[in-house]
Amino acid sequence: MNDVAVRAERVSLSLDKKKILHQIDLELGAGEIVGLLGPNGSGKSTLLKSIYRVMKPDAGWIYLEGEDVYGLSAKECAQRMAVVRQESSVDFDFRVDEVVWMGRSPHKKLFEPDGAEDRHICEEALRQVGMLDYAKRSFFTLSGGEKQRVMIARALAQQAKVLVLDEPTNHLDVRYQLQIMDLVQELGIPTLAALHDLNIAAAYCDRLLFLHEGEIVASGAPEQILTPALIRDVFGVEAEVTTHPVTGKKHVYFFSGAQKAATTGREVAVLG
Template sequence: MKLVASDITVSLTNKRIIHDIGMEVKEGEFVGLIGPNGSGKSTLLKSIYRVMKPTAGWIGLDGDDLYKLSPKESARRMSVVRQESSVEFDFSVQEIVMMGRSPHKKTFQLDSVEDKDISDKALARVDMSDYAERSFFSLSGGEKQRVLIARALAQQADFLVLDEPTNHLDVRYQLQVMDIVRQLGITVLSALHDLNIAAMYCDRLYVLKEGHLVASGSPDEMLTSDLIREVFGVETDVSVHPITGKKQIYFISTAFQAKGIRTAEVSSGP
């Protein structure tokens, strides 16, 4: 599954939020969107999963105009895990995950043994099998996120959109979820706030700032101290991890920057 977006512009109340962004996600790629809060990552994703229609531009999924696909056809091709839970009524965890099978059913068609098996395997992959009968509303934020990822897995779409999927997750489950997504072998587009996660898992990155696309390329090309300073306004020390071979970003607070300057002054002496 391949995604192409051309000249995407999104406006709200006559104010441009996204400015003429073009991007491509090739089949089987894991592509990340990075940028500070308010840079437009979520808005761009919403235009791609059809919650916020672009004011201008075109989005194609395997060459088809995304906005001309039926909702069911779009859901068969694309699954989405959003930042916020879209569940309005209380269901069991099992029921939530089974909702991922809806695009594959006819109207009023009952759940099959195959549907149940697919849902059970999806829950197992996010380590939530023991919670199948629990109320979704009774779960913590991190547990809910894992269930929603299981629902996306049960949907079995070939293109997965993730809006900051590691939000609310502790370190163990951040890595578990990203490992699962990476191993699916499908096309993935994800907004990420953790630059080290982006460095470890993404094939390519698009960098946004104030609704504009400012750079794109591999994590090695994008995750430099200069670009991070320009986009995020923070100082960093960037190195290559000796085990993973991936970029590792260390953030330096202003307090430590000042301390470092004073130490250097004392060390240099008169």
């Protein structure tokens, strides 16, 4: 496998004459988990869509394992890269196991039936996300979090070499947020994930990329770049960044400007 799983060079994209991405450069190395962070509208999902070929950039290049991603066929791309989007994109009422079986299609010929190995792969994928007991349920009857876990199982069944996740823990309760991120970490394959939760990102990602107004404004390991000043600049909120006593990872505590002022006032009173 190429040492760089995904590379974007000087990627720019506009929608309705508005610049959404500005000269984006990024690399996703072998075995790395890289988190994309930023406020709503910062360009995270647009960047991911450019990488998995839904929105072609106006300028720049995107490479998947050293090859131009737009030069690959859809099947070749799907064999190499699996995608889990924010929304559960299933248009018809399939059973849960049927949705996961769809992940095997890039590896099969047209109308080729599922074999024993395919079924084993799909069952294992459902087991990994805690949804094996739901295999015969209608996908439409599931909760948002359950649907998300099924879509992750479909990506696992795809057995791609690169994972692209757009808010993979969206709609999940805390238990399953941690379970999914534990699983991503255990897989050990290059993963590019847009995330909202800074503490999840700090706990699981090798590197963080912060997007603001379509530009990467900070990039590096969480312990190097995750600071109150960066969080204030990117998200417009006050925060304290400490080291978690159990995990040893960076941990963020948020508070409002009013809370900060009140705390500062108390500190002044004590000092006086």
